[in-house]
Amino acid sequence: MIMKQKTIFVAICGKPNVGKSTILNKFLQEKLSIVSYKPQTTRNSIRGVLTKGDVQVVFVDTPGILNKPKSKLQDVIVKNAWNGMSEGIDLACFVIDGENGLTHSTLELAKSVRAKIPNMICVINKVDRIKQEEFKFKTALKIAETGLFDEIFGMSATKQQGIDEVLEYIMSKAKEDRWFYEEDDLTDRPNALIASDVTRETIFNKIKDEIPYGVDVITNIFTFHEGYIEIAQDILISRKAYKPIILGSHGSMIKAIRVSTTKKLEDFYETKVNLELFVKVKEDWLEKVKVD
Structure with missing residues (x-):
């Protein structure tokens, strides 16, 4: 008997920094x-694929949306976020920081998302940090x-609370449709970009507050060999002054x-990795960032 496939696309x-x-x-x-403690660490929309039973969920993890971008990079990040929510999304999963609650700017953003995606749920994250009565x-x-x-x-x-309940709800809303990815696919994101993100995350967490967002990582080589990956x-x-800090x-x-x-x-890849890193000063890279 051929299994009927179901699919749902979720944004x-x-x-920024609410735990998406x-x-x-x-x-x-x-x-x-x-993942980093710094806001705006996700710069492009990322698609993650989860297949369970007859249901395939395609998640689009969008960059955090700022109401008023203050730089060229932030402007590109925000445009990438809106682009990620405009391509056949069935359900929006709107995440709110439980500690901050529903601020005016968050409410306005939620209204804008709802205007684009009629079906929307709210996930109040970090509820472990607030009292139960205050939450309710x-x-x-x-x-x-x-x-x-x-x-x-x-x-x-972070404490794995409430994940299953949200996931069950999302899967219950899937409609009968063909799967867009293979059953064991995890993402449609190229390996080179995944590797760049991992290195950038490490830099953000290692350097902490010493360097702002004037750093990017480009993967020039990503090659599978027998028994290892060459990267x-x-x-x-963006500044020469950052080089001694990175080194x-x-x-x-x-x-x-x-x-x-x-x-x-x-x-992640479950194999040996040979990684080479080269630090280069490119003062104009921020001006050349493009929208995906």
Whole structure:
């Protein structure tokens, strides 16, 4: 008997740093989307694929949307986010930081998303950080009164709370349609971009506040060999002053970045990785960022 296939496309959206990428990774049970304590670490829309039984869910993890971009890079990030929500999305999963609640800017953003995607649920993330009574009678009630959301869920993505309930709801909304990806596909994102994201995440978390967002990673070589993957990347920095920080004393920081990134990539691809990193000053790279 031929199994009837069902599919649903879901956009994970919201303001920066509310936990969208962590939620995607929890849904997929894989480290696919870049996670950092810094806002705006996801720069492009990322598609993650989850296939369970007869249902295939295609998640689009959009960059955090700012109401008023303040730079060329932020402008591109916001445009990428809106583009990610305009391509046949069936359901919007709008993520709100439980600690901050429904601010005016978040409400306005939710209205804009709802105008593009008629079906929308709200996921209140980080509920482990707020009191239960406050969640029920302040945050959730206030959100429900907007009338913007079909359902409201509480979640703590980092503590794996509420993930299954949201996922079950999403899968229940899938419609009979052919699968767009193979059953074991995890993403449509090219390997080179995945590798770049992993290195960039490592830099963000290692360097902390010393370097702003004037850094990018380009993967020039990504080749599968028997028993290992060969990867060569350029770390682009917008100022010469950043180079000593990236390199560290006697090369200690660039070595730490390479070791950490190599381990993450080996865990992800389940094979040995040979990674080479080159730091290059390219002062105009921020001006050449393009919308996907």
